[in-house]
Amino acid sequence: MSATPSVGSVIVVGVGIMGLSLAWALSRRGVKVTLFDQGPIPNPMSSSLDEHRINRHAYGKLNGYARMMPQAFRAWDALWADLGRSHYEETGGIYVLRHEDAWYDNTVAQLAEMGISCKDLGAAEVVRRLPVLNEQGISRAVEVGGSGLLFPRRIMTDLIVHLNLLGVEFQAHTPVTDVDPDRATVTTSRGVFGADRVIVAAGPWIGRLVPGLDGVAVPSRQAVLYLAPPPEHLRVWMSAPVVVVRDVEAGLYCLPPRRGTRLKIGDHRFSLTGDPDEDRIATADDIAPIWAGMKKAYRDVESYSIIEPRACFYTVTDDETFRVVQPGANGFAVSACSGHGFKLAPLVASGIAAAALGEQPVERIAPWAAGKAEPSLPLF
Ligand SMILES: Cc1cc2nc3c(=O)[nH]c(=O)nc-3n(C[C@H](O)[C@H](O)[C@H](O)COP(=O)(O)OP(=O)(O)OC[C@H]3O[C@@H](n4cnc5c(N)ncnc54)[C@H](O)[C@@H]3O)c2cc1C
The missing domain is CATH 3.30.9.10 (D-Amino Acid Oxidase, subunit A, domain 2)
Structure with a gap:
């Protein structure tokens, strides 16, 4: 796959599983990615860094997400193929x-x-x-x-090494204090950085950078x-x-x-x-x-x-769904929500990457990521 000509570079703010999955989805399409985190990479303060997370098809009342799970499992399989090993164990x-x-x-x-x-x-x-x-x-x-364990520490460290090999740039210990979603720039303690697009995946801090998600996520x-x-x-x-x-x-x-x-x-x-x-x-x-x-x-x-x-x-969020928003012409933000943000990250990130590259309209990706649209997009 090759990038849309007008999008050669993307800044991603936040290096939890969503930021890493975005970098994976974008760099495998040939886009130059720079990742910023306020702390070390990976960051023990993030929601993502832990010993294990559950992956499962069983979803209770959130029927839309249940229907997305077969494709979410395929997204993980694509990641394991790129990493050269699986960090999932089926336990039932x-x-x-x-x-x-x-x-x-x-x-x-x-x-x-x-x-x-x-x-x-x-x-x-x-x-x-x-x-x-x-x-x-x-x-x-x-x-x-259809249930088992994902191992975040191994997944994240393997992804970091894999992305490093692909030429992704890491800016650790670099808090982003402001995001301009029209210009696709971020302001940090070390200056202003720009790219063709910026995507904010700042986990529980997201409301501080994306006013539209303050009080929502x-x-x-x-x-x-x-x-x-x-x-x-x-x-x-x-x-x-x-x-x-x-x-x-x-x-x-x-x-x-x-x-x-x-x-x-x-x-x-x-x-x-x-x-x-x-x-x-x-x-x-x-x-x-x-x-x-x-x-x-x-x-x-x-x-x-x-x-x-x-x-x-x-x-x-009030209904436990992901929020994907586009606060400016060249800026996107995603909140991977509640207790199910890890298992869906590679799949949802691939949809957001498609929106950032102009391959899919954000109006289609946002309801899909919220589990409120057709369960399967042409991604995996
Ligand atoms: C106890 C627990 C159990 C869970 N269990 C499951 C489970 O079984 N299955 C499942 O699928 N999900 C589970 N989840 C949910 C899942 O872990 C999260 O939804 C997911 O990890 C969120 O990832 P993220 O990348 O969006 O956020 P995070 O991992 O929090 O990453 C955000 C990153 O952004 C950085 N950042 C924030 N602000 C700035 C800034 N201004 N400048 C630079 N960097 C910044 C942070 O330092 C952080 O590293 C669980 C979560 C918890 C806490």
Whole structure:
């Protein structure tokens, strides 16, 4: 593929998974890319840099995103081909319901539509398979395919090396203080830089650079706990799938240890508070709701050690969808939202790259990235 003649260079602000995926999508089309980050690259303060992230077809009420997932998986496959190795491990998933809601029925219908396996398990059967679970209070359990773990630290460092080879330029420790989306320039502490296009992918900080997203893409402080369980539980966890437990007070997701990662648990409910400049250490108040949810959902929780209580940031929109905007003739911005921005990044970035290069109108890309249009574009 070759670039549209008028777009030879693009500046991307923010080097999380979205910024890196944009650089990948653009540089494989022959465009010269310069990446700016306010911190090191990759940045431990970013939403993206962590040990693992879930990739899955199951999507609850967000039907539009469920329909995008087959192409999102193909986008990852294209990335693995370019990197020369895969950083995805299929584990399957188990969803445990401890209260009645429509999430399961929606998900079951979506998976059937996509031809992904999905099987109801009784409470006794799910606990037989996963003896770390507490059987009391389980009303339904579903085992699904098409799910597994992405390994962000490996993905991001491999992408950085790959992009470096392709000639992408990195400007680390260079906060961007202003973006001109008409001129495609950015102002930094080291001067003003320009290109043919500028794309802002600044994660939870995005509202500071793109006024139209201020108050729309809201930073949300979320806690995760890295855990050391007792050895008999650890043996179960080491071959466990991704486990999601939904209760009235909590939406706990548990990621098992794989490929050098630790056991991690988090709560998907949004805090909708916090400043992304804060440190990343979870407080007792951050931890309490997760611990309370764990005690209901899992056995022997008091014998698990919390080895790292960590705070991180989601960027949340009111309907949990991505926002793609064009604030000026030559400038774009994307907010990869809520708890699902990692899995969709290579796909959505490819759509935004197509818009920035004039191959697709932004009016088509924005609703598509929001999961509100045709699920599949001619990208992968
Ligand atoms: C605890 C947790 C669990 C999650 N689980 C999942 C999951 O299982 N599956 C999934 O798909 N998604 C998940 N997500 C969501 C996903 O990780 C995010 O949506 C995604 O990583 C966002 O990427 P991003 O590149 O948009 O933002 P970020 O990764 O935050 O990157 C933005 C970058 O912009 C830089 N920046 C900001 N302002 C400036 C500036 N002025 N100048 C220069 N640089 C700047 C920042 O330093 C940062 O490096 C989870 C998120 C969290 C926090």
